[in-house]
Structure formats: C-alpha cells, structure tokens
Amino acid sequence: MKTVIIGSNHAGIAAANTLLDNYPGTEVVLIDRNTNLSYLGCGTALWVGRQIDGYEDLFYTNEETFRKKGAKIFMESSVTSIDFNNKIVYFENKAGEKSEESYDKLILATGSKPIIPNIPGKDLEGLHFLKLFQEGQEVDHDMSREDVKTVAVIGAGYIGVEIAEAAKRRGKNVLLFDAMPTSLASYYDPEFTHNMDKNLEENGIELHFGELATEYKGDKRVTQLVTDKGTYDVDMVINAIGFTANSDLGKDHLETFRNGAYLVDNHQKTSDDSVYAVGDCATIYSNALEATTYIALATNAVRSGIVAGHNVGGTELDAIGVQGSNGISIFGYNMVSTGLSVAAAKKAEIDVDYTDFEDLQKPGFIKENAPVKIRIVYEKSSRRIVGAQLASTEDISANIHMFSLAIQEHVTIDKLKLLDIFFLPHFNQPYNYITMAALRAK
Numbered sequence: 001m002k003t004v005i006i007g008s009n010h011a012g013i014a015a016a017n018t019l020l021d022n023y024p025g026t027e028v029v030l031i032d033r034n035t036n037l038s039y040l041g042c043g044t045a046l047w048v049g050r051q052i053d054g055y056e057d058l059f060y061t062n063e064e065t066f067r068k069k070g071a072k073i074f075m076e077s078s079v080t081s082i083d084f085n086n087k088i089v090y091f092e093n094k095a096g097e098k099s100e101e102s103y104d105k106l107i108l109a110t111g112s113k114p115i116i117p118n119i120p121g122k123d124l125e126g127l128h129f130l131k132l133f134q135e136g137q138e139v140d141h142d143m144s145r146e147d148v149k150t151v152a153v154i155g156a157g158y159i160g161v162e163i164a165e166a167a168k169r170r171g172k173n174v175l176l177f178d179a180m181p182t183s184l185a186s187y188y189d190p191e192f193t194h195n196m197d198k199n200l201e202e203n204g205i206e207l208h209f210g211e212l213a214t215e216y217k218g219d220k221r222v223t224q225l226v227t228d229k230g231t232y233d234v235d236m237v238i239n240a241i242g243f244t245a246n247s248d249l250g251k252d253h254l255e256t257f258r259n260g261a262y263l264v265d266n267h268q269k270t271s272d273d274s275v276y277a278v279g280d281c282a283t284i285y286s287n288a289l290e291a292t293t294y295i296a297l298a299t300n301a302v303r304s305g306i307v308a309g310h311n312v313g314g315t316e317l318d319a320i321g322v323q324g325s326n327g328i329s330i331f332g333y334n335m336v337s338t339g340l341s342v343a344a345a346k347k348a349e350i351d352v353d354y355t356d357f358e359d360l361q362k363p364g365f366i367k368e369n370a371p372v373k374i375r376i377v378y379e380k381s382s383r384r385i386v387g388a389q390l391a392s393t394e395d396i397s398a399n400i401h402m403f404s405l406a407i408q409e410h411v412t413i414d415k416l417k418l419l420d421i422f423f424l425p426h427f428n429q430p431y432n433y434i435t436m437a438a439l440r441a442k
C-alpha cells in the first residue's frame with residue numbers, strides 16, 4: 001500500500017513515523033514546500049528573546065532520517081493540485097519541474113496559515129507574521145537593526161504575548177494591541193488575564209486593548225500604525241491575530257468546517273474514504289464542548305498524526321478528543337488552562353458555574369513560595385468539569401493534566417472534593433488548593 005503525505009511538519013511527521021515504525025513494507029511519500037521540517041515554533045520567542053542560544057536545536061528530525069527509514073521525501077516541492085478521482089498528487093519543485101505521485105491513501109497535513117489583517121498599507125516593509133522558521137529569522141533580523149526602536153505587536157494571544165516579551169528582552173519599546181479588552185482572552189477569564197496584563201505592564205510593555213488596527217502607514221517601510229483610537233510611530237509590526245486552516249488543496253472536494261478545516265471522523269478520515277487529514281488543517285473533537293471544533297496546537301497535530309497513521313496502516317484506532325490544554329510563561333508568570341473558561345462556555349451556550357481558590361503553593365514556613373490562583377469550571381446541570389485555569393510564579397503546569405483527564409472522562413466537580421492528593425511541604429499544602437476549590441463548589 002502506498003501513502004502520500006502532503007505536509008511534513010508535526011502532524012505529517014507523526015503520521016509518517018507511525019506508518020514507517022509500525023507497518024514494515026508500507027510505501028510512504030512525503031512532500032513539503034518548505035526547506036525544513038519539524039521546526040518547533042514554540043521556541044521562536046525564546047530564541048528571538050535570547051532566552052536560548054540559537055534556533056539550531058528547534059528541529060527534531062530531518063530529511064535524511066526519513067530516507068533511512070525507507071520513505072521518499074520531496075522538500076521544496078509544492079503540491080499544486082490533487083486528482084481525487086484518479087488518486088494522483090501533482091507537485092512542482094523550486095526549479096519549476098513538475099512531478100506526480102499516485103496514492104492508495106492520502107494524508108493531508110498542510111497545517112495552518114496566519115490570518116492577514118486586510119487593512120491599507122499591508123504590503124509595506126517591516127510588517128511581519130510569525131509562523132514559519134524563516135519568518136522567525138526575519139523578525140530576529142529586523143530586531144537587530146539599530147533603527148528599530150519601537151515594535152508594535154497586533155494580537156495579544158499566545159504568539160503576540162510571547163513575542164512582545166521577546167522584543168522587550170531585546171530592549172525595544174513594545175506596544176501590544178488586541179481587539180479584546182485583555183490579553184489571552186480566548187484562553188482565560190478576566191480574573192486571570194488581568195494578572196497577566198499587570199505582569200506585562202510591570203515589565204514595560206505598553207498595552208492597547210480594545211483597540212483595532214485600521215492602517216499601516218509609511219513610504220516604503222512602515223513608520224506608523226493607525227488604530228480606531230490613535231496613531232503610533234512604530235519601526236516594525238508583528239501581526240499575530242490567529243491561524244486559519246490551510247485547506248486550499250481539498251476544499252472543493254472534501255467537506256469542511258466553518259473556518260475551512262477538513263471535517264474528519266475519529267479515525268481522522270475526511271469525507272473521501274481514501275483521504276485523511278491531520279493537524280492544523282483538520283477539525284478536532286472537543287470533549288469540553290462535546291462537539292467538533294478547531295484548535296491549532298502542536299500537541300493535537302502529533303496525536304492526530306498518530307491516529308491517522310495507525311488507521312491507514314490497518315489498525316483501527318479511535319481519537320479520544322481533546323481539551324485544548326495549553327500553557328504560557330511570560331517574565332516568570334505561568335498560566336495553564338484546559339477546556340472552557342467561563343467566557344468560552346457562555347459563548348458556546350453551556351450553562352456553567354465556577355469555583356475559585358487562591359493560596360500559597362507550599363506551607364507558610366517554606367521560604368521559596370508563591371500564591372497560586374485556581375478556577376474550576378463545571379456544567380451546572382451535569383456538574384461535569386468543563387475547564388480549569390491556574391496561574392502563579394510557581395511551576396503549576398503539571399496540575400492541568402489531571403483536569404484534562406477529568407474533562408475527557410466526564411468527572412464531576414463533586415468527585416474532586418475528596419480526591420486523594422498527596423502532601424509534602426517541599427511541593428504543596430495539606431489543604432490543597434484543588435481540594436479547597438472543589439469543596440467550595442456550589
């Protein structure tokens with residue numbers, strides 16, 4: 001059996017490795033238009049902000065590894081069209097040479113693309129996106145210019161907040177804009193985002209929330225950003241207002257979601273029996289929403305790649321849905337969340353309650369210690385947990401996995417009240433904040 005995989009980043013790589021490592025004799029062809037594969041975009045801000053030495057270790061595999069495993073791999077080759085009826089993929093390399101590959105099964109792993117603000121001046125120099133490794137290099141290069149003193153970041157989601165920190169660490173004046181009234185509004189409730197906003201401000205980032213960019217101005221290069229509230233002198237702009245699915249190749253043949261992502265079942269199969277879709281170009285099932293949705297995360301890309309790999313290889317494997325678990329760490333302030341915030345539940349018309357608690361991570365007699373905030377969100381009628389948020393300068397990240405499992409397994413808030421949680425002063429308190437929050441639930 002021959003499988004062609006279009007896109008060899010996290011999702012495509014996971015599918016290819018699953019097939020190559022578990023199904024000897026399977027023919028695998030990988031095609032990608034980029035020069036590199038396996039770039040961990042999550043490291044861009046760390047590298048640009050000089051928190052790590054360079055970008056070299058942000059790649060975890062390469063072309064050669066796939067060749068050694070017996071796969072055919074075409075890099076710098078762009079798939080231009082697919083004949084779904086005759087099962088042929090057409091592609092072109094950078095020299096313009098055209099090729100084709102037939103398939104028995106096709107895995108679409110074409111990922112996502114940044115949303116481009118459609119406002120005047122969008123072709124000026126000095127405007128950036130932050131998706132590809134090459135875009136990270138351009139941002140890094142621009143930030144090295146002596147004349148780039150003020151950086152505007154549009155979008156205070158995950159990429160925007162992380163790159164705003166990086167720009168500040170590089171000594172720039174940083175202006176951070178978002179249409180919403182706080183940073184990270186899609187992931188956390190205001191009780192949490194206000195702490196992050198304060199953290200950003202205390203570290204010298206100028207916040208402009210509830211403000212919409214309307215124009216970039218400049219002669220050849222951007223010199224001003226105009227919003228509905230003012231005009232700002234800037235030397236560089238980084239746009240980070242979200243991703244949308246890159247589904248151009250199959251959108252006329254396959255069923256798609258409202259944002260264009262390929263609709264998939266729990267085997268990652270699309271509406272065409274021979275075609276699978278994985279990662280950011282596909283939909284995903286949310287256990288919190290109990291519905292199909294779109295969540296662009298590397299973790300989802302890897303898991304969906306594994307599921308597709310096994311199903312294509314011949315072993316039935318059901319995806320179990322996700323919670324959209326995520327985390328961020330900015331100037332030492334850590335936030336993690338999973339499932340739905342109260343705001344997200346409201347938007348999805350799920351009637352929820354929540355319980356909050358705040359306490360020190362460890363007993364008061366431990367010196368190295370800091371407060372932790374927790375919110376657990378649960379559905380009013382069923383009492384199942386649908387979300388959790390935590391924030392602290394302590395490393396509270398591992399707590400979120402338990403809540404992810406709780407949402408996946410439909411655990412109620414009441415089940416959490418007497419949960420056996422260990423205590424050791426080096427780590428936590430006997431009256432654990434998880435227990436305390438659960439006990440306070442209405």
Ligand SMILES: Cc1cc2nc3c(=O)[nH]c(=O)nc-3n(C[C@H](O)[C@H](O)[C@H](O)COP(=O)(O)OP(=O)(O)OC[C@H]3O[C@@H](n4cnc5c(N)ncnc54)[C@H](O)[C@@H]3O)c2cc1C
Binds near residue numbers: 300
């Ligand atoms: C700056 C940044 C930071 C991030 N941080 C995190 C994080 O901390 N945690 C997290 O979970 N997620 C993070 N993400 C999101 C994560 O990177 C994506 O969810 C992940 O890359 C999705 O993987 P994918 O393989 O589905 O798609 P992509 O990474 O988008 O890869 C798609 C591949 O398809 C190829 N392709 C597309 N069209 C064609 C075509 N026509 N022909 C040939 N090849 C094609 C592309 O070249 C690309 O290599 C971050 C993203 C960015 C940009």
Ligand SMILES: NC(=O)C1=CN([C@@H]2O[C@H](COP(=O)(O)OP(=O)(O)OC[C@H]3O[C@@H](n4cnc5c(N)ncnc54)[C@H](O)[C@@H]3O)[C@@H](O)[C@H]2O)C=CC1
Binds near residue numbers: 179183
């Ligand atoms: N730590 C992590 O897990 C990370 C995850 N990612 C993922 O990568 C994907 C893309 O990240 P982001 O681009 O940061 O998307 P995002 O969805 O996290 O944030 C986009 C932000 O832009 C704002 N916005 C939208 N339209 C706007 C407009 N016209 N003007 C001003 N603001 C506007 C939104 O309110 C939102 O705050 C996301 O799925 C994200 O979860 C990215 C970086 C790190």
